[in-house]
Amino acid sequence: MALLKHIAEEVLGRDKAVLLWKRIDVIGDIAVIKKPMHGEVSIEDLRLVAGELLKRLPHVRSVWLALGPVGGVYKVRQNLVHLAGERRTSTVYREHGAVFLVDISKVFITPRLSYEHLRVARLVKPGETVVNMFAGVGIFSIIIALKSRPSKVYSIDINPEAHRLMVENIRLNRVERVVEPLLGDSARVVSESLRGVADRILMPLPDLALDYIKYALEALGGRGWLHVYLHVDYEKGKGHLRRACELVKSRVEERGWRLIKSNARVVRSVGPKLLQVVVDAEVERYG
Structure with a gap:
């Protein structure tokens, strides 16, 4: 999602913005950001970015960071960190006319x-x-x-x-x-x-x-x-x-x-x- 890169450049500057993955997953009203490629971007940096995401995507109510990879016995996102908005992981996701209850x-x-x-x-x-x-x-x-x-x-x-x-x-x-x-x-x-x-x-x-x-x-x-x-x-x-x-x-x-x-x-x-x-x-x- 180009918006993430654009916001990151505005908030953090270009040098840090290039370290972020360009895409975010928006699942229902929850946005998930992947762990940055390098460690120079802090959790506080990402909280600033997440706050701006909430302002510019009114349908998003909660933003999380997936700090670890998808893994474990049940193959789920590991080490989710709350960044901004409502502190919940459950939402309603819609796709192709169907509705799904999910918990990220x-x-x-x-x-x-x-x-x-x-x-x-x-x-x-x-x-x-x-x-x-x-x-x-x-x-x-x-x-x-x-x-x-x-x-x-x-x-x-x-x-x-x-x-x-x-x-x-x-x-x-x-x-x-x-x-x-x-x-x-x-x-x-x-x-x-x-x-x-x-x-x-x-x-x-x-x-x-x-x-x-x-x-x-x-x-x-x-x-x-x-x-x-x-x-x-x-x-x-x-x-x-x-x-x-x-x-x-x-x-x-x-x-x-x-x-x-x-x-x-x-x-x-x-x-x-x-x-x-x-x-x-x-x-x-x-x-």
């Missing part, structure tokens, strides 16, 4: 996946069964239910708080007949309850996606689609999208499946020379 301290959400949520929903064909292996508060699952005509979306997450919010979000968006929330590790849930049921699998957790491809294949009914989200190093001219497709192909083929076709696209930048990409792969079991 307990679940991970970024509006930078908004295009991806709708893109995947538009790929889902009428009557498909979808398994979302890392569903969070249910954004992918609910938007699929609202924007396409799946027969069923199994929506899995291991985080109890994400599951609780997902249940509420399913109710708020009136998709109870389509989206089924499931609490637990998706590897166990698939192996115990969802073997061979799916036409399409979503894997929007880069830290685990490659290792969980074997469980995703268990959930497919012999042929179908995988949407595998990965982090890849970026270096100009080095074929980062091709490498992502090759990683998925290798994991699929080592499980006795065939990659029919695949393509990849950049989803977003997540750090210096680090990209999140998605590989859309159609696969089929041999024999």
Whole structure:
């Protein structure tokens, strides 16, 4: 967001402003700033910037700093520091006509996946069964239910708080007949309850996606689609999208499946020379 850089230059000067990430995540009425790239920018500096953000973005009521990376068992923002405005982490987030209850301290959400949520929903064909292996508060699952005509979306997450919010979000968006929330590790849930049921699998957790491809294949009914989200190093001219497709192909083929076709696209930048990409792969079991 250019506004953040502009405000930082006004408040802190250009030398400090260049150390800040240019983007902020605005989630409902909460803004989240990422940790600066270097330590020369203090918390007090950022509080000055946050105060100006509140003045210029009237729909924002609270500003937080994500001091640590996304991590931990439940893959949430680490070490959130309150900078300005209301001291709360819960909000209502809206996207593509759907409404979601979220808590940025307990679940991970970024509006930078908004295009991806709708893109995947538009790929889902009428009557498909979808398994979302890392569903969070249910954004992918609910938007699929609202924007396409799946027969069923199994929506899995291991985080109890994400599951609780997902249940509420399913109710708020009136998709109870389509989206089924499931609490637990998706590897166990698939192996115990969802073997061979799916036409399409979503894997929007880069830290685990490659290792969980074997469980995703268990959930497919012999042929179908995988949407595998990965982090890849970026270096100009080095074929980062091709490498992502090759990683998925290798994991699929080592499980006795065939990659029919695949393509990849950049989803977003997540750090210096680090990209999140998605590989859309159609696969089929041999024999």
